[in-house]
Amino acid sequence: MEQPVTTAPRPRTIHFTVNGVPQTAIVEPRRSLLDCLRDDLHLHGTHVGCEHGVCGACNVLVDGEVVRSCLMLAVQADGCEIRTVEGLEAGGALSPMQEAFCRYHALQCGYCTPGILITLEGLLRENPQPSDEELIDALSGNLCRCTGYQQILEAARAVIRGETASREVPV
Ligand code: FES
Ligand code: FES
The missing domain is CATH 3.10.20.30 (Beta-grasp domain)
Incomplete structure (x- = not known):
């Protein structure tokens, strides 16, 4: 056959x-x-x-x-x-969220950080002033096993408060 x-x-x-x-x-x-x-x-x-x-x-x-x-x-x-x-950086300058991650010691194992930064960038493009609930909900899609999300949340909240000068990351 x-x-x-x-x-x-x-x-x-x-x-x-x-x-x-x-x-x-x-x-x-x-x-x-x-x-x-x-x-x-x-x-x-x-x-x-x-x-x-x-x-x-x-x-x-x-x-x-x-x-x-x-x-x-x-x-x-x-x-x-x-x-x-x-x-996310432009011309050697970190994005506001990257800067805030450095300032608030939100860089943890490093394996998950890029995905977390992208999640936050996407969230703030869509909704520049998310509620804390929306922020936590967005981060629930990034699994971090090393510790809590406390420093990550602190960094994100600082950017949302406008503590770090905003800069558009191009599409
Ligand atoms: S590697 Fe894609 S969601 Fe985990
Ligand atoms: S940041 Fe990677 S396991 Fe926590």
């Missing part, structure tokens, strides 16, 4: 903008955006945690929205604007 011929889906060329820089990548359709960012573009600030959408370590902004990059296929990012933690 004749065997069915199976062929692997062919790699696709995608064009997107990452941290303001136009990029082209050739990716297999099954490749995640997370793997593409880390392995193809060498942006290692976006971390690999659970790889099934639970921990938030892989969060990036896609067209300004917080997205789990382990759950998004790279091909779905074709034509999108991506911002990773490497793109």
Whole structure:
């Protein structure tokens, strides 16, 4: 009996903008955006945690929205604007939230921090004055096992109070 011929889906060329820089990548359709960012573009600030959408370590902004990059296929990012933690600073200046993290000792294990910064950036873009409940709710998508979230909350509250000069992070 004749065997069915199976062929692997062919790699696709995608064009997107990452941290303001136009990029082209050739990716297999099954490749995640997370793997593409880390392995193809060498942006290692976006971390690999659970790889099934639970921990938030892989969060990036896609067209300004917080997205789990382990759950998004790279091909779905074709034509999108991506911002990773490497793109939060501008011209060597940290973003207000990054500055506040330094000032309030909110940098903990470092593995989760990029995803947490992206979550907060996404939240404040959508809602610059979130309530404490909304802030805690947003951070509930980032699992930190090393300690409490106290310093992270203090840093975020300082930015929300306007204690740190605001600066637009480009889309
Ligand atoms: S690695 Fe994507 S949510 Fe955990
Ligand atoms: S900041 Fe990573 S486990 Fe707490």
